[in-house]
Amino acid sequence: xxxxxxxxxxxxxxxxxxxxxxxxxxxxxxxxxxxxxxxxxxxxxxxxxxxxxxxxxxxxxxxxxxxxxxxxxxxxxxxxxxxxxxxxxxxxxxxxxxxxxxxxxxxxxxxxxxxxxx
Amino acid sequence: xxxxxxxxxxxxxxxxxxxxxxxxxxxxxxxxxxxxxxxxxxxxxxxxxxxxxxxxxxxxxxxxxxxxxxxxxxxxxxxxxxxxxxxxxxxxxxxxxxxxxxxxxxxxxxxxxxxx
Numbered sequence: 001x002x003x004x005x006x007x008x009x010x011x012x013x014x015x016x017x018x019x020x021x022x023x024x025x026x027x028x029x030x031x032x033x034x035x036x037x038x039x040x041x042x043x044x045x046x047x048x049x050x051x052x053x054x055x056x057x058x059x060x061x062x063x064x065x066x067x068x069x070x071x072x073x074x075x076x077x078x079x080x081x082x083x084x085x086x087x088x089x090x091x092x093x094x095x096x097x098x099x100x101x102x103x104x105x106x107x108x109x110x111x112x113x114x115x116x117x118x
Numbered sequence: 119x120x121x122x123x124x125x126x127x128x129x130x131x132x133x134x135x136x137x138x139x140x141x142x143x144x145x146x147x148x149x150x151x152x153x154x155x156x157x158x159x160x161x162x163x164x165x166x167x168x169x170x171x172x173x174x175x176x177x178x179x180x181x182x183x184x185x186x187x188x189x190x191x192x193x194x195x196x197x198x199x200x201x202x203x204x205x206x207x208x209x210x211x212x213x214x215x216x217x218x219x220x221x222x223x224x225x226x227x228x229x230x231x232x233x234x
Contacts, residue, residue, distance in 0.1 A: 042227070043156075043209060043211075043227070043228050044225065044227050044228070045162075045211065045213070045225035047222070047223075089159070091161060091162070095223075103150065104150050104152070104167075104215045104223065105152070105164065105167065106152075106162075106164070106213075106223060108161045108162050109161065110160070110161050111159075111160070111161050113159065
């Protein structure tokens with residue numbers, strides 16, 4: 001079974017600064033998807049960024065980018081130019097490409113609460 | 119993007135009663151829906167996977183008879199918490215995936231259940 005670990009329960013950043021959230025995972029699969037989700041106080045889950053394991057290039061979405069280290073099984077999220085609206089709980093998630101009963105299942109990390117200071 | 123709704127957003131029920139939560143995919147056909155439970159400041163815990171027209175697959179430790187899941191159509195899945203107790207109070211989130219979208223999992227806004 002896959003596991004996802006977020007070792008930072010809480011992080012804080014000053015507005016306009018950069019912050020990096022850590023995520024490691026364990027899997028025996030060679031192909032999979034990795035995601036970062038944001039859960040603001042409204043508790044609506046929002047997809048921030050995704051990475052396909054077969055792609056070596058790190059995914060980027062505007063101010064959000066990842067550092068995907070497949071061999072190290074590491075998938076960190078960098079938020080640049082942090083904004084007050086970035087304050088939320090962030091979850092790293094793993095999804096197998098396998099079918100069957102596991103199709104589409106997400107395995108989430110414990111989450112990191114990000115505080116943005118003005 | 120695709121939209122998933124949940125109803126109700128909040129529900130309070132008395133201990134011993136049952137409560138039903140609906141999860142609908144509004145603009146796509148959901149081949150699979152997932153039900154999660156989340157406690158404050160904790161991660162999402164997958165309870166079960168629901169496929170249209172077939173029995174739900176429950177995660178280990180989740181009581182099938184207590185959390186009844188029905189996926190009657192490609193746009194609707196329901197979670198019924200039977201004989202609810204205060205310890206069932208939690209935030210329940212559903213999500214859905216479509217065969218058209220390889221990567222995306224669309225989440226509902228969640229339902230806060232309080233059992234008194």
